[in-house]
Amino acid sequence: FLVDSVAKGIKDYIPKYQEHLKEMKETGNTIIGYCRKSKTIEDEETRVRLLQKMIKRMRARSLVDKTFVSPCSAAGEEFSLRDFPIHNKFDMSSLQDISGTTQDMISFLAVTPNVSLVVLDYAGLTTNIKDLKQFIM
Template sequence: MGKQVMARDPFTYLHYPDTPPSSPTLLTESQPASSASSMCSTEDTLVIKATKHSILDFFNCVTTKQAPIDKDMYVYRKLAHEELLDMAKKYIPSISDLCTSGKLSDWLTKDGRFGRTSYTRVAGVRTRCRALWVMKNEYQDNALQIVFNHRSYQQTVRSSTNWITIGYARKSKSNEPFKTRVALLQKMVKNLHVKSLCEKVFVSPVCTADSPLLKRDLVLTATAVDAVNELRHNDGDFQDLIMFAKATNLSIRLVVLDYAGLSSNPADLREFTKYEKRHVHSKSSRSNKS
């Protein structure tokens, strides 16, 4: 993956090792080399489930509106709505069932990371296009495997020792009914347990993405308290997560199910990380003394 892509969101693009290859087939004298090569299986093309978030993640991975650092991996193009839709179909075959080319363009514009459209003459016809740097085809597979790496992630979790995987989910303030909020949070909790293999899951039922992490959920509203009590298979709010991190002697793998990430405030995120590191160092020092 290009450095430009990873630099935009270093907390998302974490590389996990690929699935180990199967044992090689040994050639025998009676088995010609050509037949052995025909037996070798190749990995299937990555297929991404069509959701609005996965589509935006796809384009964020393989395109950028800013000139990339590694320009040799990209091509500058002006793409019509239909061309953008066709680009995604290779990896998201069912994208047309979810959105039209016009709807896709609307999502990209509102997201803010992909610039705006402008009129350009294509074959003499005035066409609305979006100017983007597009990753060359030969680099896209590897880049997308790193981002959409669910299988290798699960294998890494299952093979890890002295680690615990915990999950965190957050819902912003909104006017949706209480039952809807709880149902959405419950689905997130389930996904963290089942898909991300989290042993513990913590939630912030009513919380903005930029709220200070160390003070997050310090004072819960009545709605937040009721939501936590309604949820099944959760281990408390963000303050409970902080206390757990202080108490455990295991290394923590934190999975965040939130489009904005753990926080939309990078400075606060760095401060929170420093705070946790200080406590980890303090715990290890006490353990060594004992």
């Protein structure tokens, strides 16, 4: 019985989540997604493939209106320091269906009311609690 209950909960979760997102959109919220990839040693082709999977999943499951990407940053790195062109050698034009980098997201949030931010997991956004508090204030 417990297994059936858990399986039903998992099966029903995505449709309920998406219905909630649709209701938020109907009340004037913009849903934005944020995908972050850590600094690792894989080649650029692999990085693009992995980021593109995250972007696709974000758009399909979370029905985001815009998706912002940090292609190569540490989870603890401050938002204000992420993705500056001088530090970021990644070719953003190799990604599809994105609205920009962390810096573009910061600019968007500064001028757009009623925004809800979706991330794939907690560390996908940040592990720097102090910076997160400063970011949302």
